[in-house]
Amino acid sequence: xxxxxxxxxxxxxxxxxxxxxxxxxxxxxxxxxxxxxxxxxxxxxxxxxxxxxxxxxxxxxxxxxxxxxxxxxxxxxxxxxxxxxxxxxxxxxxxxxxxxxxxxxxxxxxxxxxxxxxxxxxxxxxxxxxxxxxxxxxxxxxxxxxxxxxxxxxxxxxxxxxxxxxxxxxxxxxxxxxxxxxxxxxxxxxxxxxxxxxxxxxxxxxxxxxxxxxxxxxxxxxxxxxxxxxxxxxxxxxxxxxxxxxxxxxxxxxxxxxxxxxxxxxxxxxxxxxxxxxxxxxxxxxxxxxxxxxxxxxxxxxxxx
Numbered sequence: 001x002x003x004x005x006x007x008x009x010x011x012x013x014x015x016x017x018x019x020x021x022x023x024x025x026x027x028x029x030x031x032x033x034x035x036x037x038x039x040x041x042x043x044x045x046x047x048x049x050x051x052x053x054x055x056x057x058x059x060x061x062x063x064x065x066x067x068x069x070x071x072x073x074x075x076x077x078x079x080x081x082x083x084x085x086x087x088x089x090x091x092x093x094x095x096x097x098x099x100x101x102x103x104x105x106x107x108x109x110x111x112x113x114x115x116x117x118x119x120x121x122x123x124x125x126x127x128x129x130x131x132x133x134x135x136x137x138x139x140x141x142x143x144x145x146x147x148x149x150x151x152x153x154x155x156x157x158x159x160x161x162x163x164x165x166x167x168x169x170x171x172x173x174x175x176x177x178x179x180x181x182x183x184x185x186x187x188x189x190x191x192x193x194x195x196x197x198x199x200x201x202x203x204x205x206x207x208x209x210x211x212x213x214x215x216x217x218x219x220x221x222x223x224x225x226x227x228x229x230x231x232x233x234x235x236x237x238x239x240x241x242x243x244x245x246x247x248x249x250x251x252x253x254x255x256x257x258x259x260x261x262x263x264x265x266x267x268x269x270x271x272x273x274x275x276x277x278x279x280x281x282x283x284x285x286x287x288x289x290x291x292x293x294x295x296x297x298x299x300x301x302x303x304x305x
Contacts, residue, residue: 017129017157024058024136026162026274028193029154031185033177035145038198038234039167041244042263043142044072046165048249049267051097055137058090061101062124062154063144065113070103074247080104088131100131117149124153145177147184155188162274163193165231170197170218178219182226193273194229195219196266202236203258210235231269234262 021027030043040063047057061069070076070091078091080100090098102113102123115123133139141154155161164185168178178195185192197219201210210216213236223230237259243250251260 013125013129017125018159020129020131020133021139021159023134024139026137027139027141027158027160028162028270028274029141029143029151029164029190030167031143031147031151031164031181032145032167032174033147033180034168034174037145037167037169037174037178039145040068040072040142041240042165042167042196042198042234042266043140044069044244045250045260045263046267046270047097047138047140048251049264050138050271051094052251052264053267053271054096055271056096056135057098057138057140058133058136059097059099059101060127060139060141060154061099061103062127062150063142064102064115064120064123064150065144067101067103067106069099069142070101071247072244073097073099074249075099076103076109076247078104086130088126090131090133098133100127120149121153124150125157128154128157147180151184152188155190161190163191165193165270166195166228167198168195168219168222169199170212170215172215172218174214175218175222178222179226182222182228192226192228193270194231195223195226196231197233199236200233205238229269229273232262232266234259234266 030039032039043059047059050057059069059073061067063069070078073093075091075093080091081089083089088100090100091104092098103109106113141158143151143154164181166178166181166185168174182192182195197217199214200219201216202213203210216233219233220230235258237257239254239257240250240259243253250257251263254260
């Protein structure tokens with residue numbers, strides 16, 4: 001990963017970011033105030049659910065110190081390719097799903113990333129502007145916990161952020177920090193699409209009894225207090241953890257599980273509440289750009305060359 005570069009290099013990168021993001025419909029950042037609540041789990045499974053609905057999806061993993069998305073997707077051995085030494089090709093997970101992660105640039109999975117803010121900011125901007133994302137219906141941005149450099153850089157660098165999803169677990173300690181993520185999103189004028197309560201009760205594999213290991217209902221209560229939508233609850237299931245550890249799609253392996261049904265329902269809500277943003281749907285409006293038109297398949301008569 002490079003440093004931020006000279007003023008000319010920075011200006012060029014900003015231009016490339018705008019060009020890349022002009023081809024992306026909906027850009028959604030996944031946040032949480034507390035670590036270990038399941039942001040990556042939600043991101044990965046929402047991506048698979050949206051691909052199953054026929055969309056083209058990209059995942060931008062901005063968790064530089066703990067990039068786990070690649071393992072969950074089963075592509076941790078993927079290699080970054082740069083045909084011209086400048087443009088980075090994202091790793092293809094499956095048809096219509098690609099991902100970029102620092103995990104692909106680190107050979108030793110146990111090696112720590114010891115970077116200060118400027119290096120992290122530069123790396124994230126490089127992931128946004130130097131990666132050949134191509135036309136996407138959705139770009140999901142996975143983040144580390146908190147409201148620091150990674151989240152701020154993604155939101156301030158990506159034009160037209162569609163909204164944020166706040167992931168929490170039900171207990172009071174997690175809710176306390178998740179409230180900060182809600183306020184962070186509001187202060188940066190990023191619409192909060194809703195709150196997801198993960199680990200909402202453990203479903204016993206033997207008797208199907210729901211055991212409230214971390215409580216139940218904290219996420220919904222936070223949504224009501226913060227006056228933002230509540231997207232749904234995802235229970236703890238052993239098969240979800242097993243599938244992610246093996247890099248298999250949970251939605252494909254256990255489509256009838258309670259957690260799969262909950263994740264699919266959340267993806268459907270997200271799809272319904274976000275406005276159409278794919279460049280091929282602009283049809284000659286002011287949102288059209290030369291870059292968008294180059295990939296557009298509509299019958300628009302105002303194509304920009």
